Amino acid sequence: MALPTQADDFPAWYQEVVRGADMAENSLARGTMVIKPYGYAIWEAIRDALDLRFKQTGHENLYFPMLIPQRLLEREKEHVEGFAPEVAVVTHAGGEELGEPLIVRPTSETIIWDAYSRWIQSYRDLPLLYNQWANVVRWEMRPRLFLRTTEFLWQEGHTAHETRDEAWAETLRMLDVYRDVVEDVMAIPVHKGRKTEAERFPGAVETLCIEALMRDRKALQSGTSHYLGKNFAEAYGVTFLGRDGEEHHAEATSWGVSTRLVGGLIMAHGDDKGLRLPPKVAPVQVVIVPIFRSDDEQARVLEAATRLADGWRALGLRVKVDDRDDLRPGYKFADQELRGVPARVEVGPRDLDAEQVTVARRDTGDKTAVPLPAAGPWLVDAMDQIQRSLFDDALAFREANTHAAANYDELRAAITDSGGFVTGSWCGAPDCEARVKAETKATIRFLPLEREDPGAACTVCGEPGTERATWAIAY
Amino acid sequence: MALPTQADDFPAWYQEVVRGADMAENSLARGTMVIKPYGYAIWEAIRDALDLRFKQTGHENLYFPMLIPQRLLEREKEHVEGFAPEVAVVTHAGGEELGEPLIVRPTSETIIWDAYSRWIQSYRDLPLLYNQWANVVRWEMRPRLFLRTTEFLWQEGHTAHETRDEAWAETLRMLDVYRDVVEDVMAIPVHKGRKTEAERFPGAVETLCIEALMRDRKALQSGTSHYLGKNFAEAYGVTFLGRDGEEHHAEATSWGVSTRLVGGLIMAHGDDKGLRLPPKVAPVQVVIVPIFRSDDEQARVLEAATRLADGWRALGLRVKVDDRDDLRPGYKFADQELRGVPARVEVGPRDLDAEQVTVARRDTGDKTAVPLPAAGPWLVDAMDQIQRSLFDDALAFREANTHAAANYDELRAAITDSGGFVTGSWCGAPDCEARVKAETKATIRFLPLEREDPGAACTVCGEPGTERATWAIAY
Numbered sequence: 034m035a036l037p038t039q040a041d042d043f044p045a046w047y048q049e050v051v052r053g054a055d056m057a058e059n060s061l062a063r064g065t066m067v068i069k070p071y072g073y074a075i076w077e078a079i080r081d082a083l084d085l086r087f088k089q090t091g092h093e094n095l096y097f098p099m100l101i102p103q104r105l106l107e108r109e110k111e112h113v114e115g116f117a118p119e120v121a122v123v124t125h126a127g128g129e130e131l132g133e134p135l136i137v138r139p140t141s142e143t144i145i146w147d148a149y150s151r152w153i154q155s156y157r158d159l160p161l162l163y164n165q166w167a168n169v170v171r172w173e174m175r176p177r178l179f180l181r182t183t184e185f186l187w188q189e190g191h192t193a194h195e196t197r198d199e200a201w202a203e204t205l206r207m208l209d210v211y212r213d214v215v216e217d218v219m220a221i222p223v224h225k226g227r228k229t230e231a232e233r234f235p236g237a238v239e240t241l242c243i244e245a246l247m248r249d250r251k252a253l254q255s256g257t258s259h260y261l262g263k264n265f266a267e268a269y270g271v272t273f274l275g276r277d278g279e280e281h282h283a284e285a286t287s288w289g290v291s292t293r294l295v296g297g298l299i300m301a302h303g304d305d306k307g308l309r310l311p312p313k314v315a316p317v318q319v320v321i322v323p324i325f326r327s328d329d330e331q332a333r334v335l336e337a338a339t340r341l342a343d344g345w346r347a348l349g350l351r352v353k354v355d356d357r358d359d360l361r362p363g364y365k366f367a368d369q370e371l372r373g374v375p376a377r378v379e380v381g382p383r384d385l386d387a388e389q390v391t392v393a394r395r396d397t398g399d400k401t402a403v404p405l406p407a408a409g410p411w412l413v414d415a416m417d418q419i420q421r422s423l424f425d426d427a428l429a430f431r432e433a434n435t436h437a438a439a440n441y442d443e444l445r446a447a448i449t450d451s452g453g454f455v456t457g458s459w460c461g462a463p464d465c466e467a468r469v470k471a472e473t474k475a476t477i478r479f480l481p482l483e484r485e486d487p488g489a490a491c492t493v494c495g496e497p498g499t500e501r502a503t504w505a506i507a508y
Numbered sequence: 509m510a511l512p513t514q515a516d517d518f519p520a521w522y523q524e525v526v527r528g529a530d531m532a533e534n535s536l537a538r539g540t541m542v543i544k545p546y547g548y549a550i551w552e553a554i555r556d557a558l559d560l561r562f563k564q565t566g567h568e569n570l571y572f573p574m575l576i577p578q579r580l581l582e583r584e585k586e587h588v589e590g591f592a593p594e595v596a597v598v599t600h601a602g603g604e605e606l607g608e609p610l611i612v613r614p615t616s617e618t619i620i621w622d623a624y625s626r627w628i629q630s631y632r633d634l635p636l637l638y639n640q641w642a643n644v645v646r647w648e649m650r651p652r653l654f655l656r657t658t659e660f661l662w663q664e665g666h667t668a669h670e671t672r673d674e675a676w677a678e679t680l681r682m683l684d685v686y687r688d689v690v691e692d693v694m695a696i697p698v699h700k701g702r703k704t705e706a707e708r709f710p711g712a713v714e715t716l717c718i719e720a721l722m723r724d725r726k727a728l729q730s731g732t733s734h735y736l737g738k739n740f741a742e743a744y745g746v747t748f749l750g751r752d753g754e755e756h757h758a759e760a761t762s763w764g765v766s767t768r769l770v771g772g773l774i775m776a777h778g779d780d781k782g783l784r785l786p787p788k789v790a791p792v793q794v795v796i797v798p799i800f801r802s803d804d805e806q807a808r809v810l811e812a813a814t815r816l817a818d819g820w821r822a823l824g825l826r827v828k829v830d831d832r833d834d835l836r837p838g839y840k841f842a843d844q845e846l847r848g849v850p851a852r853v854e855v856g857p858r859d860l861d862a863e864q865v866t867v868a869r870r871d872t873g874d875k876t877a878v879p880l881p882a883a884g885p886w887l888v889d890a891m892d893q894i895q896r897s898l899f900d901d902a903l904a905f906r907e908a909n910t911h912a913a914a915n916y917d918e919l920r921a922a923i924t925d926s927g928g929f930v931t932g933s934w935c936g937a938p939d940c941e942a943r944v945k946a947e948t949k950a951t952i953r954f955l956p957l958e959r960e961d962p963g964a965a966c967t968v969c970g971e972p973g974t975e976r977a978t979w980a981i982a983y
Contacts, residue, residue, distance in 0.1 A: 058623075060572065060619070060623075061576070061577050061580065067573065067623055069570055070568035073571055074568070093545035093549070094545065095542065095545045096548055097542050098535045098536075098540035098541065098659050099645075099659055100658075100659065101537065102536050117603075120601070121575070121610075124597065124598075124599045124600065125596070125599065125609075126595070126597065126645075127593065127596075128593050128647075135596075137612075144536065148535075148542055157834065163545065168643065172603075183573075183575075
């Protein structure tokens, strides 16, 4: 387990953590991955937190087919231009060449809005508040485990509304659901914002996003919520009889997050020892490592460990006894640190004699001797503390790595020398945006949800600024 | 809502129930379907019940890619012969023709056992008890909503073991998990059994199954659990260092159930009014239909309905107020019956004056006036009763439609005239099995898990019988 340091080689660190913590591995077809049980359990925790909130906000799940006739994609002009180069195409099935090729969904607006044209007739049919959990395929030239894979798992919400106001409110509501899950459950602070036109979802009127900062000072787009206006309703002929007796096109939103979030979790919290998992998503919250020399000690310690684990599970903790009998405790410590288990409990004969256990927190590394009867509640409380401390830590890191730039030299220096988020005034011109990207690789990650007067000249061209922009180099 | 009767036209009844209850519809690509929210919520309930039990029996979820290089499929001879004619093939992606075609998984033994060859080195790595929830594609010539669709949702467990005994115990254990979910949660009685060689999964040594009887007296294979022996370990080179210091091939199982179960639920319980849903899987367990004439009555009744719904939800019931203001109560009654909601509660001004509600049970049609303070607990209790009564009803139906045949004339007459399950002695010869199939369309649905001496001559050929077989015409 020779983990490279983050400072030495962040990409190698990332790859080695994913491998060493048994989260995922590359599979055979280009850019595809196997999500292994430890990585999948984290995704399940994120998924369950999202699904709960989708249902609490009135959404229902459904499922659309993965295979879409190619002609359907072609109806919305910007959408097809955005996705056509990335699609995988089924040309043969059942031993024959198909009359019409089928594409594997890269996203499902096309097939869903085609169905909505039949489902929506009257304002009484609205709103439709639907979501699906699905796999999608986008052919990636530079794949990377979790962050950018040819096939990935995600959810995609697709809603239809009577009015612009309702659709816009939905776009904001779901963005805030994402913020809540990423901040409260994954302990990653995010900025909510608006994308520039260049960074918008193909076919959207506005793309809203949450953006997080990773430990290598690069930004990660962690979720998007799109206000689609009437674009898809017009392309797929979705009209309804309104309260006014007239036919109207429906207003649309779509929103999604994916297994990319697992990559974000690794990079937002990890340190040179490996993962640091927030307790709310940790598959194992407490790992008990038994310490013993003789067979007698082993029997005594394992019996105590099993009893403690049962008691703590009854308090709602996810507890594992690391009873692998071919590994030394020191190896297990390092292995469980690599896996980011929030708390490690050492149980040895001397601990039992003293009626205590030794608890090591993964977030801080602090070791504490905790009297045995109180250890369960102590650990429950520690989970809250670790959850909060990881968030605070990530927030402090982000604030320490956010810089303001007053002119182009400062902007370029901040991006190149410091990294992180760099804020500045922008005139709104795509040329200025493109220049920064070409010269620094940084893109505008977000604009404020509500346009703010930057009160300063454009950082790039010096013309009057119209937006407060935040730049970063991004994944 | 002109629902055909089951007796008149069962397939039309099925199709109309699926449509009318808003469960699913055909989609654009051949044989694909959209699972609509009401159908998907039922699948979610089944899935959650299964997933809980998988985890309770020590299994973990993971996720393998959907796209599999074609050459991988070709390693296990029977497996490729079984699945090659059904696969969909991706030949183009990212705007180019692929060097090697990728197949869309029809099942995942091939890609999983290829990975297991790297994951399994020593007996310490065993057992692997993994499951995945996924979509699969099998090109179907005669598709039918839920029962046989080109793409379907399922779970597939894939386990690896040191010994034959362990793998066989796992095969039986998971078959019993399926029996438990289908009987206890879905209220459908099933037979556990063994498939004949002709009906086995391609590549399996033994295929075990659960078989249920539908209301049209046809059988539905509702789940399968395969003992794969060393077939896949040999094909994919999965060996491990055993406790004896020697290299061994791993023993395997795989097991799966799919969205086909939703079709089984419809056909096992439905009647001429539509679905009858067991409370444990019903998305809505109690529907409140407000009855009113004037606006004043409407306000009073809706206020009461909302209050009652909140109180009953606090007891754990899934309650919906059918407050659609453009529909008459009689229409709602029929609509909610079609949707199979276990209990309907009518609330009108006279009910409120008398401090009672009128409850109609979907399973029996019984209507009862229930005093208001006691209505919540009464409904909770009714859910248990309905769950049990649907099971008992299906069991009685199955028993009334199970016949014993002593000779070929009886066998043929029972299959052709009565339908249902027909039991008889079988000599074990594939010819006898094939003759029954050719002449009656019935197949051997299962043999007992443990071979039983039938104590009689083969029902087909009159030679000595070696197995007790159960025939039926099946989906």
